[in-house]
Amino acid sequence: MPNVSPINRTNPIGVFDSGIGGLTVVRALKKILPNEDIIYLGDTARVPYGIKSPEAITRFAFEDTQFLINRKVKLVIVACHTVSSVCLSELKKSFPVPILGVIEPGARAALAATKNRRIGVIGTQATIMAGTYERVIRKIARQDVEIVAKSTPLFVPLVEEGWLDNDVTLMVAKTYLKSFQVEGIDTLLLGCTHYPLLKGIIRKVLKRVTLVDSSTATASEAKAILTELGLARPPSKTNKKPDYRFYLSDLTPNFTEIGKRFLGEPIRECIRASIAE
Amino acid sequence: MPNVSPINRTNPIGVFDSGIGGLTVVRALKKILPNEDIIYLGDTARVPYGIKSPEAITRFAFEDTQFLINRKVKLVIVACHTVSSVCLSELKKSFPVPILGVIEPGARAALAATKNRRIGVIGTQATIMAGTYERVIRKIARQDVEIVAKSTPLFVPLVEEGWLDNDVTLMVAKTYLKSFQVEGIDTLLLGCTHYPLLKGIIRKVLKRVTLVDSSTATASEAKAILTELGLARPPSKTNKKPDYRFYLSDLTPNFTEIGKRFLGEPIRECIRASIAE
Numbered sequence: 001m002p003n004v005s006p007i008n009r010t011n012p013i014g015v016f017d018s019g020i021g022g023l024t025v026v027r028a029l030k031k032i033l034p035n036e037d038i039i040y041l042g043d044t045a046r047v048p049y050g051i052k053s054p055e056a057i058t059r060f061a062f063e064d065t066q067f068l069i070n071r072k073v074k075l076v077i078v079a080c081h082t083v084s085s086v087c088l089s090e091l092k093k094s095f096p097v098p099i100l101g102v103i104e105p106g107a108r109a110a111l112a113a114t115k116n117r118r119i120g121v122i123g124t125q126a127t128i129m130a131g132t133y134e135r136v137i138r139k140i141a142r143q144d145v146e147i148v149a150k151s152t153p154l155f156v157p158l159v160e161e162g163w164l165d166n167d168v169t170l171m172v173a174k175t176y177l178k179s180f181q182v183e184g185i186d187t188l189l190l191g192c193t194h195y196p197l198l199k200g201i202i203r204k205v206l207k208r209v210t211l212v213d214s215s216t217a218t219a220s221e222a223k224a225i226l227t228e229l230g231l232a233r234p235p236s237k238t239n240k241k242p243d244y245r246f247y248l249s250d251l252t253p254n255f256t257e258i259g260k261r262f263l264g265e266p267i268r269e270c271i272r273a274s275i276a277e
Numbered sequence: 278m279p280n281v282s283p284i285n286r287t288n289p290i291g292v293f294d295s296g297i298g299g300l301t302v303v304r305a306l307k308k309i310l311p312n313e314d315i316i317y318l319g320d321t322a323r324v325p326y327g328i329k330s331p332e333a334i335t336r337f338a339f340e341d342t343q344f345l346i347n348r349k350v351k352l353v354i355v356a357c358h359t360v361s362s363v364c365l366s367e368l369k370k371s372f373p374v375p376i377l378g379v380i381e382p383g384a385r386a387a388l389a390a391t392k393n394r395r396i397g398v399i400g401t402q403a404t405i406m407a408g409t410y411e412r413v414i415r416k417i418a419r420q421d422v423e424i425v426a427k428s429t430p431l432f433v434p435l436v437e438e439g440w441l442d443n444d445v446t447l448m449v450a451k452t453y454l455k456s457f458q459v460e461g462i463d464t465l466l467l468g469c470t471h472y473p474l475l476k477g478i479i480r481k482v483l484k485r486v487t488l489v490d491s492s493t494a495t496a497s498e499a500k501a502i503l504t505e506l507g508l509a510r511p512p513s514k515t516n517k518k519p520d521y522r523f524y525l526s527d528l529t530p531n532f533t534e535i536g537k538r539f540l541g542e543p544i545r546e547c548i549r550a551s552i553a554e
Contacts, residue, residue, distance in 0.1 A: 045333055046323055056322055056527045129530070154445075157434040168431075168452060171445050250333045253406070 007074045007097060009231045012037035012243070013222065014073030016064040019047035020255065021156075021193030022079030023262035025102070026244070028219035029077075033226070035233045037243040039071055041273060045250035048156075049082040050126035058087040063275045065091055065099070067247070073097065074231050077222060081123060081192055081214070085132035098225055105221040106189050106214030107136040111145070113210045114187040120180045120209070121149040123191030124156065133191055148183050152176040152195075159194040160258060169201050177205045187212060197261065247273035284351045284374060286508045289314035289520070290499065291350030293341040296324035297532065298433075298470030299356030300539035302379070303521070305496035306354075310503070312510045314520040316348050318550060322527035325433075326359040327403035335364040340552045342368055342376070344524070350374060351508050354499060358400060358469055358491070362409035375502055382498040383466050383491030384413040388422070390487045391464040397457045397486070398426040400468030401433065410468055425460050429453045429472075436471040437535060446478050454482045464489055474538065524550035 013036050015025055020042050029038060041064055043049075049057050061083040068076050076099045078084045078091065084101030092099045110119050121133045128151040137147055154172050163169045180188065187210045190196060196213045203211065226232040236242075248255060251272050259267045290313050292302055297319050306315060318341055320326075326334050338360040345353050353376045355361045355368070361378030369376045387396050398410045405428040414424055431449050440446045457465065464487045467473060473490045480488065503509040513519075525532060528549050536544045 045329060047328070051324070051529055052322060052527045053529060125531075153438055154431070154434055154440075157431055161430055163431075168445065168448050171448060175445060250329045252328055252330060254402075 007231060009074065009226075009233050010037075011072050011074040012039045012245075013075050013077065013226075014039045014041070014068030014071065015077045015079050016041040016043070016068060017079040017193060018043050018049035018060070018082065020044065020248075020259050020262055023259055024193050024196050024213075024215040025077060025079040025218055027262065027264045028216045029222060030244075032216075032219040032223050033232070035235050035242060036226075037233075037245075039068060039073060039245045039247065041067055041247045041275075042249070043275060044248045044252050044255070045275075048124075049080060050124040054086050057082055058090065061087050061091060062094070065095055067273060067275050069095055069097065075100065075222060075226060077218060078102065079193055079215075079218070081127045085127055085130045098229065100218065100222055100225060102193070102214045102218045103132055103136050103191075104140070105217035106191060106212060107133060107140055108221075109214075109217035110187050110189040110212045111137060111141055113212050114145070116184070116186045117144065118146045118148070118183065118185045118187075120183070120185040120188040121147060121191050122152045122155075122176070122188065122195065123149075125151040125153050127151070127191055133189065148180065148185060150176060150180075155198055156192065156194045159197050159261075162261065164197055165201055169198070170204060173198070173201050173205045177202065180206055180209070185209060190214060193262075246270045249273050249275045284508060286351065286503075286510050287314075288349050288351040289316045289522075290352050290354065290503075291316045291318070291345030291348065292354045292356050293318040293320070293345060294356040294470060295320050295326040295337075295359065297321065297525075297536050297539055300536055301470050301473050301492040302354060302356040302495055304539065304541045305493045306499060307521075309493075309496040309500050310509070312512050312519060313503075314510075314522075316345060316350060316522045316524065318344055318524045318552075319526070320552060321525045321529050321532070322552070325401075326357060327401040331363050334359055335367065338364050338368060339371070342372055344550060344552050346372055346374065352377065352499060352503060354495060355379065356470055356492070356495070358404045362404055362407045375506065377495065377499055377502060379470070379491045379495045380409055380413050380468075381417070382494035383468060383489060384410060384417055385498075386491075386494035387464050387466040387489045388414060388418055390489050391422070393461070393463045394421065395423045395425070395460065395462045395464075397460070397462040397465040398424060398468050399429045399432075399453070399465065399472065400426075402428040402430050404428070404468055410466065425457065425462060427453060427457075432475055433469065433471045436474050436538075439538065441474055442478055446475070447481060450475070450478050450482045454479065457483055457486070462486060467491060470539075523547045526550050526552045
C-alpha cells in the first residue's frame with residue numbers, strides 16, 4: 001500500500017457500489033462501527049456493472065474510487081462484488097488508502113462457518129463466471145474444500161420488485177437452490193449485496209444450511225483493519241451523531257423507497273454525484 | 278422536421294436501444310423491409326435506461342441519435358420504450374432526419390385491433406409510471422377507450438435468463454396478468470422490446486386476448502414513412518444482400534448468445550461503439 005500520511009481517524013469511511021445494493025454493507029457498518037462517518041457512492045447512472053466488460057468495469061471502478069478519495073476517506077470499501085472480483089488488486093496498487101473488497105471477507109467467514117468443508121456460493125452471472133469466490137476460498141483454505149457455485153440472476157430483480165417472500169420467489173429459490181441439498185453443503189455464501197434481503201426465503205429451501213452474508217463479514221473486517229491501523233474513531237465526547245452522506249450518479253425516481261429496503265431505515269437526503277464528467 | 282437534403286434512399290436505417298431488446302425491431306424490419314441496410318446501436322455500457330432519471334435518459338438519447346446520424350442514416354428508429362416515452366419530441370426537433378418511436382405505432386395497432394375498446398398495456402415500471410401509452414392511445418382514439426396499464430418488471434430479467442416457457446415464468450405471468458381477465462380487455466399491447474419473446478406464455482394466461490407487439494407495428498410504420506418520403510430502397514439489381522451492422526457501447530460477454538434470441542438468427546460481428554467519449 002502506498003503512502004497513507006494524509007489519513008486521519010476522524011475521516012469518513014467510503015463505500016461504493018454500482019447501485020444501491022451496497023447499502024446492505026452500510027447497514028452492517030452502522031451496527032459494527034457505530035462511531036464512524038460514512039460516505040456512500042452508488043453509480044446509478046451506469047448500474048448494473050455485472051453485465052459489462054472487464055474494461056468498462058475497471059474504468060468505472062477507478063472513477064468511483066477517485067470520487068471517494070477526493071472526499072478524504074480513510075478506507076474504501078468496494079461493496080460491489082463485480083468490481084471486487086474484476087479489478088480489486090489494480091485498485092489497491094493505485095490509491096493511497098486501504099481498499100477492502102467483499103469477496104475475501106465473505107470467503108473467510110464461509111470457511112470459518114463450515115464443518116463438513118462443503119460450501120455453496122451464489123451470485124450474479126458475472127461473479128460466478130469469473131470464479132473468484134472459488135479461487136479465493138481455495139487460496140485461504142489451505143486444506144481441501146469442496147465448493148459448489150451457482151448463478152442466481154433473478155434474485156436481484158426479485159429484490160428490486162420487493163417480492164422478498166411470495167410464491168414466485170419461493171419457486172425461483174427452489175429452482176436455483178434445491179440441488180444444493182443433494183450436494184450436501186452445510187454453508188451457503190450469499191455472494192451479492194442484494195441477497196441478504198432474501199435470507200428468509202433461502203432458509204425455507206435450505207433449512208439446515210448456515211447462511212453467510214458478505215456484507216456483515218466485510219463490515220467486521222473493516223473494523224479489524226481500522227483498529228489495526230489505529231484509524232478507528234472513538235465515541236464522540238460531545239455526543240455528536242455520526243454523519244452519513246449518500247451520493248448517486250443518477251437520482252432515480254424510486255431510490256428513497258428501494259434504498260430504505262436495503263439500508264433498513266429511511267434515507268433523508270441524496271446528492272447527485274458527477275463521477276466521470 | 279428540419280432540412281433533409283443529404284438523405285438518400287440507399288442510406289441505411291438506424292435503430293437504437295438502451296441494450297439488445299431493440300433487436301426485436303430489427304427482426305421485424307428485416308421481414309417487412311427486406312431490401313434495407315440497417316445500423317443497430319445498443320448502449321450496453323449504460324443499459325438499462327428505464328431505472329434512470331429523465332435528465333440522464335435525454336442526454337443518453339441525444340448521444341445515441343448523434344452516433345447514428347454520423348453514420349448517415351435516413352431514418353432513426355428509437356426502439357427504446359423509455360426514450361420514446363421520455364424525450365421523443367425533443368429528438369424530433371433537434372435532428373435533420375425523420376425519427377420514429379415505438380409508442381405511437383404500438384398505440385395505433387392496439388386501437389386497430391380492439392373491438393370492445395378495452396385495451397391492456399404492459400411495460401417496465403418507467404414506461405407505465407410515465408403514462409405515455411395511455412396518453413397517446415387516448416389522443417389517437419378520438420372516441421372513448423378504456424385502458425388498463427400495468428408494470429411487469431420481472432419479464433425483462435426472465436427473458437434475459439432464457440426462461441421463456443417454464444413454471445416460474447407462467448406463475449409470474451399469472452400474478453401480473455390475471456386481473457386483466459376480470460377487467461375484460463380484448464387486446465393487450467406489449468409495451469417493451471423484450472416482451473414479444475413471451476407471447477407464448479402470455480397467451481396461456483390470456484387465451485382470448487389479441488396480443489399487439491410494438492416491434493412489428495413500428496417496422497410497419499417505418500415502411501409507410503419511407504414509402505411516403507420516396508426513401509424506400511428498391512430491390513438490388515445485382516442481388517446484393519442488405520448490410521446489417523451491430524454497434525454496442527460495451528461488448529458484453531454473452532451478447533452473441535442473448536442477441537441471437539432477440540434477432541432470431543446468429544449475429545456474426547459486433548463493433549464496439551464510443552458513444553459519449
